[in-house]
Amino acid sequence: xxxxxxxxxxxTMMLAIACGSSNESKEATTASTTxxxxxxxxxxxxxxxxxxxxxxxxxxxxxxKLTGPAYKEIAQKYAGADTAVAYLSxxxxxxxxxxxxxxxxxxxxQISQADAEAMAKYVLLLK
Numbered sequence: 001x002x003x004x005x006x007x008x009x010x011x012t013m014m015l016a017i018a019c020g021s022s023n024e025s026k027e028a029t030t031a032s033t034t035x036x037x038x039x040x041x042x043x044x045x046x047x048x049x050x051x052x053x054x055x056x057x058x059x060x061x062x063x064x065k066l067t068g069p070a071y072k073e074i075a076q077k078y079a080g081a082d083t084a085v086a087y088l089s090x091x092x093x094x095x096x097x098x099x100x101x102x103x104x105x106x107x108x109x110q111i112s113q114a115d116a117e118a119m120a121k122y123v124l125l126l127k
Contacts, residue, residue, distance in 0.1 A: 047123070051122060089113060
């Protein structure tokens, strides 16, 4: 009986060591959970200020879809695109539909080109 208990304990310990000692999986976990502090980034600060003063948050949230896509989804879709700021700032001002489904985005003609670009830069930082 003691031999069975010792054998079971040793086998359990070996299994735990074998499954849990991979440095590769620890590095992947650390890399995927690392967050960047954007609070000191001037593009982030300006964009956040403008988005907070507008009606953007009526339809968008940072991490989940509301009426429109989540900001993180937008940032991931356009990450690395050279024309992303110009494209998104135009969409903010003129509105549109069809890219994220059938629900149209309301146009915001009262927002200046410079402010729309600052808002687009903010969204793109949220990837």
